[in-house]
Amino acid sequence: MILQTTKQKDYELLDSGEGEKLEQYGPYVLSRPDPEALWSKKLASNVWEKADLKFVRNGIKAKWIIKEGVPKSWNIEFGDFNFSIRPTSFKHTGLFPEQLPNWQWTKDIIEKNKKSYEKPISVLNLFAYTGGATLACARAGAEVCHVDGSKTAVAWARENAELSGLKDAPIRWIVEDVVMFLKREIKRGHKYDAIIMDPPSFGHGPKDELWKIESHFLELMTLCKEILSDKPLFILINGYTAGYSPIAYENNLKDMMNDKKGSIEIGELTIKESQSDRLLPCGIFARWAVS
Numbered sequence: 690m691i692l693q694t695t696k697q698k699d700y701e702l703l704d705s706g707e708g709e710k711l712e713q714y715g716p717y718v719l720s721r722p723d724p725e726a727l728w729s730k731k732l733a734s735n736v737w738e739k740a741d742l743k744f745v746r747n748g749i750k751a752k753w754i755i756k757e758g759v760p761k762s763w764n765i766e767f768g769d770f771n772f773s774i775r776p777t778s779f780k781h782t783g784l785f786p787e788q789l790p791n792w793q794w795t796k797d798i799i800e801k802n803k804k805s806y807e808k809p810i811s812v813l814n815l816f817a818y819t820g821g822a823t824l825a826c827a828r829a830g831a832e833v834c835h836v837d838g839s840k841t842a843v844a845w846a847r848e849n850a851e852l853s854g855l856k857d858a859p860i861r862w863i864v865e866d867v868v869m870f871l872k873r874e875i876k877r878g879h880k881y882d883a884i885i886m887d888p889p890s891f892g893h894g895p896k897d898e899l900w901k902i903e904s905h906f907l908e909l910m911t912l913c914k915e916i917l918s919d920k921p922l923f924i925l926i927n928g929y930t931a932g933y934s935p936i937a938y939e940n941n942l943k944d945m946m947n948d949k950k951g952s953i954e955i956g957e958l959t960i961k962e963s964q965s966d967r968l969l970p971c972g973i974f975a976r977w978a979v980s
Contacts, residue, residue, distance in 0.1 A: 690956030692790035699765035700786055701963040706730035714774050715765040717741040721780050725970045744780045770824050771852035783819045787958040787971035792825035798923050798978055799829035813881040815867045820846030822885045827858040834861040836870050838894040866894025871912040880918040890930040902930055914945045923978040938975035951979045
């Protein structure tokens with residue numbers, strides 16, 4: 690399955706190729722490296738040169754070249770939400786547009802099934818970053834626990850919630866190492882009806898806890914199975930680690946949910962160029978939902 694994000698009110702993928710992508714975020718155009726873009730650009734070089742922000746690498750050093758007058762951050766409307774866009778030293782902007790179809794999927798499932806639950810559906814969002822999935826679930830009526838090891842990312846997500854009119858939504862904002870949080874929640878006897886996760890290749894928790902996907906992913910899945918409620922609704926795994934296949938995540942979901950009635954979908958996350966039919970591959974996903 691290939692999921693596509695198409696042109697939105699304040700976002701579009703203008704062009705890609707030769708290891709780069711050209712995107713419109715509200716009033717500003719950004720040029721960034723993208724190793725997946727192994728083809729020729731369609732737009733002329735002078736169009737690319739007009740970018741308001743350009744991320745460049747010189748050996749091990751990297752930086753944004755920003756035109757005069759461009760602010761450090763600005764707000765855009767995307768997928769029925771509002772986000773603060775803030776170019777970072779890691780070339781990110783605080784928004785992963787390719788996740789839009791997954792947000793809609795979670796929102797649809799919650800809205801369809803919430804009447805069959807005695808209490809509000811509880812969603813656990815792990816490695817939750819700036820909160821797009823958190824906002825989608827909260828908007829659909831779920832209670833969400835948003836967990837990330839970065840204090841900066843959680844503060845950013847809270848800002849996005851406020852911008853989107855969800856300041857008072859039932860969201861728990863947790864700054865903690867994901868594995869440590871899961872172990873504590875299990876001891877507390879807390880359960881969740883749905884889990885979303887976006888495990889990185891490598892990272893550190895707030896107390897310098899080490900995360901390596903090849904070493905810790907299986908433990909993560911074991912803990913997630915233990916923390917699921919007796920009436921699980923869905924599980925969504927996103928992946929950006931180079932060299933991994935969605936089949937690897939599918940195999941984990943099969944083991945995890947082998948005693949539950951549901952179906953699994955796997956595939957790629959993509960963004961469609963606004964001026965062509967070309968798709969830019971951006972990541973992978975695997976998701977289980979109750980049948």
